[in-house]
Amino acid sequence: MFRFDENLRVSATHREGLSRGTGPHDTLSALSGPPDARHLQETRLDTAQELNRFLADVERRAFRIAQMALRSVEDAQDAVQEAMFQLAKRYAARPPAEWAPLFYKILQSRIRDTQRRRMVRNKVLSFFGGQKEDDDDALPDPIVGAEDTAGRDPSEQVAQADAMVALEAALNGLPTRQREAFMLRILEGLDVEQTAQAMGCSEGSVKTHLSRAMHSLRESLGEHWQ
């Protein structure tokens, strides 16, 4: 790519500043140029650092949401990576307060695309007599077998793991909009307005979808979560 060398120079300077624990203005002291150019660089590095903090905050939750929806580690990684890239490419100039709904809007779109492609692929394979593609790929579930950080006994850990597996299965049994509303409102913690922006619908629709999702999940998961 033609921007490769420039990216290297800027990102190296940027990372150097981050690794030293210095702010963007300290990093900029090494840069030269006219005042307008320096101001542009200051803004750029401020945005980059702000975006870095935002993505670092949401990346684990975003991955888990994608993994629960797609039931595939690899597909979930791809979806989150694409959402990060598109947010940086298209919406980095927007106010940081808007990033969360935009990021999750991209992520949900990517999740739906993956599910749609998977559905078409399975239909084609079944039409030609092949076996359906397995949702889970080669990588093991990153949660199963992980060390329990809460210090609980093994039986509690097993019960917790079973509850999560049951939740994921129940979520995948929900209609798409209900699942999205539940994931964004309850799991990610967006407010109603942000969830409506991410889903591209009204706040009233969010409340309706969420209420139905809660009712269905409590019905099906009562033994695990009550």
Next chain:
Amino acid sequence: MNRQEMDDIFARRVRESFLESTGKLDPRVLARLSEARRRAVDLVAGDKASSRHLGWRIPASAAALAFVAVIGGALWMGGNSPSPATPFSTASNDAPLMMTQDNLDMYADMDFYQWMETQEQTAAPAPAPAADTSVDDSDDDDDTGVGG
């Protein structure tokens, strides 16, 4: 306990378990997420800076394209209308001569033709100047007609 309270308790438990699960991610997953984040941040850090330096790249690219177009056009037009001053035209004029097998044979047997000329000069008597001129002219015409 009403339904709203039960929903709140259910939501809180689900969220706690969900957040707990995010702390148990595989290191390979975390590494890939970090790498994806770094690339996204680098895109922002480098994008605007490089766009400032993009200004000279577009005219340079256009100039390079124009140069190639001019050179290509000149070569194309030059091939269609040969100029007598160029070496190519000399080569093209010589081409029929070089392609004629008889001429090449003649150059190869140049010793024979020189010997034959000396034989003719020694055998034939010298003619009168006026008659020679008229006869030579007619021979030249004949030779021209046959040869030409």
